[in-house]
Amino acid sequence: MKTKILTGDRATGALHLGHYIGSLKSRVELQQQYDQTILIADLQGLTDNGHNPKKVSENILNVMADYLAVGIDPEITTICLQSAIPALSELTMYYSNIVTVSRLERNPTVKSEIKNKKFGESIPAGFLTYPISQAADITAFKANLVPVGDDQLPMIEQTNEIVRKFNSIVGEDILVECKALLSSVSRLPSVDGKTKMSKTLGNAITLGSSSKEITSAVKKMFTDPNHLRIEDPGQIEGNVVFTYLDAFHPDKAQVKGLKEHYQRGGLGDGQVKKILDICLQDLLEPIRTKRKELIDDRQYLIDVLKAGTEKANQEAEETLKTVKASLGLNIWTDR
Amino acid sequence: MKTKILTGDRATGALHLGHYIGSLKSRVELQQQYDQTILIADLQGLTDNGHNPKKVSENILNVMADYLAVGIDPEITTICLQSAIPALSELTMYYSNIVTVSRLERNPTVKSEIKNKKFGESIPAGFLTYPISQAADITAFKANLVPVGDDQLPMIEQTNEIVRKFNSIVGEDILVECKALLSSVSRLPSVDGKTKMSKTLGNAITLGSSSKEITSAVKKMFTDPNHLRIEDPGQIEGNVVFTYLDAFHPDKAQVKGLKEHYQRGGLGDGQVKKILDICLQDLLEPIRTKRKELIDDRQYLIDVLKAGTEKANQEAEETLKTVKASLGLNIWTDR
The missing domain is CATH 1.10.240.10 (Tyrosyl-Transfer RNA Synthetase)
Known part of the structure; x- marks a missing residue:
């Protein structure tokens, strides 16, 4: 069995050269060696776009087209849509009860993102808790490796804390710990050199640029x-x-x-x-x-995403089933 | 079409005389007049029992037996299991992004419960956010009426806030506001008169008492x-x-x-x-x-709960479908 690798992108805009060099290029290589799942993270994209959901939903197929255009092969990589995998939301609910609010508030990645995003007093609950949802993603697919930049290391630590706590509560090794696969490439600067290249700040060369x-x-x-x-x-x-x-x-x-x-x-x-x-x-x-x-063949993009999501759903449901059984919630087995 | 009513209990112990007089008795009457759904709230029970999940899972069928024993008729009342209805978790995820952390912290019911439960600095994230999950339950079934004690009125207000905010964001009346059906019975004191009768404090006469x-x-x-x-x-x-x-x-x-x-x-x-x-x-x-x-016929309890949950699942999936479509997340329609 190949090592499982989980990666993905928030669907908040078309991908750009920063994504290409920071992750897409290596995914094209990783897919030969690993059992790779790529999650189009629309739910996570919504955590700070709750008032502008179209920004997320309208970018799902853009991101899908970006993936296929750079050479991610849906025959060997599972590309799937987060919101169409109910088990991810269900696992998030279970994990939420074993993570404290103050632990989330101490998460360095979340802390700095909250500061950058200038939420002020209006931090969406879903944003504060998104590390729990991320832990659900990682554990649902039993990922062994998660490619991240070093600013994301606290998210991996938070996931493994949840894994250890859950396993200790149910007295069985139900969930699998993961390791960070640190990216060797530092983030690409924006065109004006002032910030990192970012799809949100409009200072990027997207993959579809003329x-x-x-x-x-x-x-x-x-x-x-x-x-x-x-x-x-x-x-x-x-x-x-x-x-x-x-x-x-x-x-x-x-x-x-x-x-x-x-x-x-x-x-x-x-x-x-x-x-x-x-x-x-x-x-x-x-x-x-x-x-x-690809963009002109919308139905093809949908078909490929749907097929990947169906495969991902089976895996995530399998994990959810063992999680629920370990909690005693397998009242009837076929759900 | 009959008015929809949603009610339920956390599955954290067998029900007692306080439940009987406070809600069960009136449910037996309400089921004649209303389209009544009763939710066995195991997910909510877990929000403050994350470290002791068996306390919840082992009480699901006890609560089910209590319901049927007092005369709730599964032919006219839909009795269902919260954890077996994925749409409830999924709706919770969407609503989480339009509720702020500080709004949850100001919820008077949550505030006083947090104080009573002596969490200290260790408030589970799922406990702070349970009003969102409750809003998901209420709106999933398009409930018009929710029977509550007056200490629960802030939960109804929080639900209706979410409904109004969601509808305003998507520009359509997708979710339905609900009204509280205030219980006329004040809560029953415990046997020693010191507190309210509570299944957790062991100061109660349960419905199965000898x-x-x-x-x-x-x-x-x-x-x-x-x-x-x-x-x-x-x-x-x-x-x-x-x-x-x-x-x-x-x-x-x-x-x-x-x-x-x-x-x-x-x-x-x-x-x-x-x-x-x-x-x-x-x-x-x-x-x-x-x-x-009933307790001796475990399979019957399971069958009845399963049938009710299947019906509830259809309703909740219908709501989730319109919610996702309004967010633009109906990428393919058959999920």
Whole structure:
């Protein structure tokens, strides 16, 4: 049996280059080696979009198209929709009773997200408790590995706390602990270099961007503000163009040469940007074409998502069944 | 179409005389007039029993037997099991995103319960959020009326707030507001007169009590501590025996006569207790016999609960379907 890996995205917008380099690319590799499940997390997307549900529901098929366009293969990866798997909500209810409010309030990831999102006094209950729902996702699929950035490590810890507490209460190893698979790639900066690339802040190159949009974004990209004349030495630290070249250019030796040239002077920003533009066009052109085909065949996207969700439902129901049995709630067995 | 009424009990112990007079008796009458659904609230029972789940699961069929023994007729009342209706958990997830943590913390019922239960810093997340789950129960069955004591009115208000907020977000009247059906009976005191009768505190006469247990409980019942000699005048205020006679004795004129006699002196506690004992024996003897038969036929209890739950599931799924469609989450229609 292959190791189980669970990953996913909140369905709050089309995916962008940050997702590509931070997770999508590695998922295309991971699917060969692992039993991979990808969750389109619409329920989680709603936890801070309760007043704007369409923002979530209208992006589900966009995210689905992004997945297939980059090469995630639904024949070997299970792609599924969170809201269409009732067991995930049911497990969340059971776990909610063994996690305290103050423990959730102490979760560092939730704490910093609450601060960033500027909820003020109006923190949605579903947002405070979303680590419980995440634990339900992970345990429902008995995931052994969960790819995360290091800012997400407290979520893994919270999940394993729930697993240990639950198992100790029922006196059986019903739930499985998971391990973080730490991403080696740090998060991609936004085009203006001020923040991380984010689908919410509108400072991102999405996977469906047109050729023109890519060129325009590259042109606006933040470089070295003190690099005024071509012959001057330029800085590559904090220079978004070089960060992107590092992330996306296939020829690492060429990038190394460009950096040295730029640092000693004589290489203009315009020229480096032209190289990045070509590289991003090459990367995104086939993805864009495939994505467009997929978006135009809405029924195909639905069919594939539905098939994956049916498979996921069977697995999650199996876990729920053993969880309920361990609590004595298997009053009748066929539910 | 008959008015819909939703009621229920946490499955945390066998039901007692307090339940009988406070709700069960009136349910037997209400079922003739209303479309009544009774929820065995095992999920809610778990919100403060997360570390002792068997206390809940082992009482589900006890509560079921209590219902049928007092005359709730499963042919006209739908009796169902909360944990076996996934839509209730799913609706809870959606509503959680439109209720703030601080609003829950301000709920007066939850506030006073948290104080009573002495959680300290360890309030289970599921306990703080149980009003949301209750709103899911009420709205899932489109209940128009919910029988409650006046201490539960804030829960009805919280439900209607969720209904109004949800409908306003989706721009359609998807959910139905409910009204409280206030119970005219004040809660029955415990045998020792110190608290309300409670299944948790072990100070209650359960519906399955043996003849001997009833007699022994009546003997221990708190009366007027200053009524030392039979010929002395006695007090009926706070006198548990008279409270019970008021609640259970069929002949109100006889009780009135007894009270007057007791107040002017010449009526001993033992004599009044004997009258109460006979009255409770008459009430509970047929209930106990029926209950015993039912408990001995576990499969019958399961079958009836399962049939009611199937009916309830259809209704709740129907509501969930319209809720999801209004959020745009009807990606495919047959789930």
